[in-house]
Amino acid sequence: MTPEVSSPAELLRRHGLQVTAQRLAVLAAVADHPHATAEVIEAAVRDRIGAVSRQAVYDALAVLSERGLLRRIQPARSPARYEDRVDDNHHHLVCRDCGQVADVDCALGRAPCLEVIDDHGYLIDEAEIVYWGRCPVCRAARAGGPGPDDSGDPADHGGPAPGGPNRVRPADTPASGEADDESEVPR
Numbered sequence: 500m501t502p503e504v505s506s507p508a509e510l511l512r513r514h515g516l517q518v519t520a521q522r523l524a525v526l527a528a529v530a531d532h533p534h535a536t537a538e539v540i541e542a543a544v545r546d547r548i549g550a551v552s553r554q555a556v557y558d559a560l561a562v563l564s565e566r567g568l569l570r571r572i573q574p575a576r577s578p579a580r581y582e583d584r585v586d587d588n589h590h591h592l593v594c595r596d597c598g599q600v601a602d603v604d605c606a607l608g609r610a611p612c613l614e615v616i617d618d619h620g621y622l623i624d625e626a627e628i629v630y631w632g633r634c635p636v637c638r639a640a641r642a643g644g645p646g647p648d649d650s651g652d653p654a655d656h657g658g659p660a661p662g663g664p665n666r667v668r669p670a671d672t673p674a675s676g677e678a679d680d681e682s683e684v685p686r
Contacts, residue, residue: 514566524548525559529569529583534591534600536578574600574629590628596637603630 507526508518516522521544528543529535535543541556560581563569573579574593580600588605615623633641 510568514568516562516566516568519559520548521551521555521559522563524551525556525563526568526583529581533582533584533602534572534580536580538578540581572600572627572629574631590630592630592632594634594637595631596633596641599634601634 507523510526511518511522524544524547525540527547528540532539532543537557537560540560541551541553544551544556560569560571564571564581567585569581569583570585571579571581572591574591577593577598582602584602590603590605592601592603593599
């Protein structure tokens, strides 16, 4: 949220939106759970305000994203995720194993990725860069040791365990075996 705005309700009004309990709850859920999926946001909204339809949450996410209050990101073969960090140039780092997403500030602090060699006549106003790798917990789990949170279990740090929805195994690899690094593709 921008510093001059004193409340989420004022933020909605400044963007020409009616203030509703659903929109306020969605803004709060995204602030509390950066890079969360719509499913996680829906559960957080229910915890905050009680009964709410899934469609109301999806509608709020859509309008808040369209108006620039939220940013919708969708790493390859992953569900859409939402964040409220919208006023700067930053990118994302995604763990191949557990799907955890982290913000990565632009290396130069400005938008060098918007300055391409040939813009083909486009006026470029945004670039989406996603870095892929393995988080410290998943790296430690692969090495057989505990990670920074001392659990060694990737599921304990905000994402599904290895082999979960962010990982693809070739058809001939047994589900209980580890796929080679070359066979993994980001989902």
